[in-house]
Amino acid sequence: MPLCSLLFVAACGDKVDDQPLIPYAPVNLSINITNQAYTALRYDNGAVTLPVKGPAGDGGVKGVIVVRQSAGTYLAFERNCPYRPYDACALVSLDRNSRLFMRDSCCNSQFDLRGQVTGGPAPRPLKQYSTSLQGTLLNITN
Numbered sequence: 541m542p543l544c545s546l547l548f549v550a551a552c553g554d555k556v557d558d559q560p561l562i563p564y565a566p567v568n569l570s571i572n573i574t575n576q577a578y579t580a581l582r583y584d585n586g587a588v589t590l591p592v593k594g595p596a597g598d599g600g601v602k603g604v605i606v607v608r609q610s611a612g613t614y615l616a617f618e619r620n621c622p623y624r625p626y627d628a629c630a631l632v633s634l635d636r637n638s639r640l641f642m643r644d645s646c647c648n649s650q651f652d653l654r655g656q657v658t659g660g661p662a663p664r665p666l667k668q669y670s671t672s673l674q675g676t677l678l679n680i681t682n
């Protein structure tokens with residue numbers, strides 16, 4: 541196959557499996573959920589955003605959004621958008637007004653608070669990290 545055909549195939553694949561995966565970056569966060577900075581985690585569906593580098597530790601590629609599902613269950617999501625993760629703008633944020641879903645303002649993909657796609661071009665859910673709660677200490681790792 542001529543080189544140009546190979547390039548065409550590589551550039552134009554649009555199946556889910558052909559989409560670039562979010563790169564690996566260390567996630568090693570530890571927060572005390574009773575801390576004043578995390579009051580949003582005191583109620584169900586409350587969410588906080590943790591930076592890539594901060595006092596809580598390493599936060600993945602573009603930071604992590606933590607969502608409280610219930611008093612004992614917390615979900616943690618990579619903020620890097622799964623649609624075009626290498627684009628500079630590929631950043632998922634909690635919707636400022638409703639705080640009931642997450643959105644990438646670049647591609648306008650939307651995700652519910654469980655990380656599932658509810659709109660836009662994203663081909664897969666948000667990348668999820670592991671959480672474990674020990675007392676009031678929430679650890680997030682990959």
Ligand code: FES
Nearest residue numbers: 621630644646647
């Ligand atoms: S990524 Fe610019 S892409 Fe959601």
